[in-house]
Amino acid sequence: MQILCLDLEGVLVPELWMEISKATGVDEIGLTTRDIPNYDELMKLRRAAMDRHVIGYRQIKDVLASVVPFDGADDFLNWARSQFQVAILSDTFYEFAMPLMRKLSYPFLLCHHLVIEQDRIVGYRRRQTDPKTKVVQALRSLELTVYASGDSYNDVGMLQSANSGFFFNPPSHVVEDYPDIPVVWNFDELQSNLQRVART
C-alpha cells in the first residue's frame, strides 16, 4: 500500500514555462514565483506577454511537443511504477503536460486546467489551494503509506505531510530555507533512498 508522489517539472521534465520562454524568446513568460511570488500576478504577466507577442495555444503546443523528459526519467519512472503506485502531483496544466504524459506511458497526474478561448490562454482553474499537501493527506487518510519527492517551495507541504519526503535536485535557497528535509540529487539517489525507507 505504498504510494510515491512525484513533482513533475524539475524532477521528470524541464520547467515548461521556461521552455516556452526559450523557444519564443519572450523573457517574461519564463518568470517564476521566485521572481513574482503571487501566482495570479505572475500568470497575468505571462498572459499579457503572450498577448503582446501574439503567442497562442497552438504555438505553445508545438513548442511543448518537442520537450522530452530528463535523461533517466523514463527508466526511473518504470522502476518506480513496478515498486509503488505513482501519482504525479504538479502545479502545471493538463493542456501543457499531456503530450509529455504520453511519452511517459500516462502515469496518474493531478494538476490544473487552462482556460483557452479561440487559441488564447484567457485564464486557468486551479483545483484547490495547496493541492499537493491535500492529496497526500487524502491518500494517508486511506491508510496508504506515502513517499514524495519534489524540487521546490510548492512541494514542501507534500514532502512534510508524506511518511518520507525528499527534495530532488533543489535550488540552494530552497535547501537553506528547509534544512530539515533530506535532499537527493539524482534518480539513483532517489531510488536508493526509496528502497531504504520502503523496507523499514
Next chain:
Amino acid sequence: MQILCLDLEGVLVPELWMEISKATGVDEIGLTTRDIPNYDELMKLRRAAMDRHVIGYRQIKDVLASVVPFDGADDFLNWARSQFQVAILSDTFYEFAMPLMRKLSYPFLLCHHLVIEQDRIVGYRRRQTDPKTKVVQALRSLELTVYASGDSYNDVGMLQSANSGFFFNPPSHVVEDYPDIPVVWNFDELQSNLQRVART
C-alpha cells in the same frame, strides 16, 4: 480534473481466483463471495484448499503469468488514460495483479496485500473496509470529478459515490438488485457513455 475509477477483475482482466482454480483443478479456490458471502470465511476455505493440495505462491505466480487482459482492454485503457486520470480500484492483491499491471503499462492501482511466508499464503491485509467507496470520496473531497465502472456488488459503493457510475457487463442478479445503476456491456459502450457524461 476528471478521474476514472475502474474495477479490475471482470472489467479489464478475468477473475484471478477463477483462473487459479481452473489451472490447478481445485474447485474451492474458485468460490466467490456469491457462494460464501463472508470474505474471511471464503479466504480461509481457499487457504485450506491450497494447503491440502500443496499449492504455493510460486505455482500461483506461474498460473497468473499466463493470464492476459481481456480483448480490447489495453486499447480502452490507453484511450481512457489519454482522457482521464485512471485509478484502478480492486479487491485483489498486488502479489497477484502486478504482472498484469506490467502488461497494461502500470496504471495506478489500489488493492490489498497477501501475507506470504516461505511460499505459503498465510493471510492477507485489506487496507480498510469499503475501500473503493472511500477512495472515491477522498478524490471528490479534492475537488475532482469521478467517473467509475465495475461489475459487481463490491463496486456498488464506488458507483454510487461517483459523479457517474456504470456497471460493466454485470451478472443479472447484480442488475436486478441495483436497477438504478446504468449498465454498459462492453468497452465501446463504456467509452461512449464516458464521453457523454464528461462533456456535460
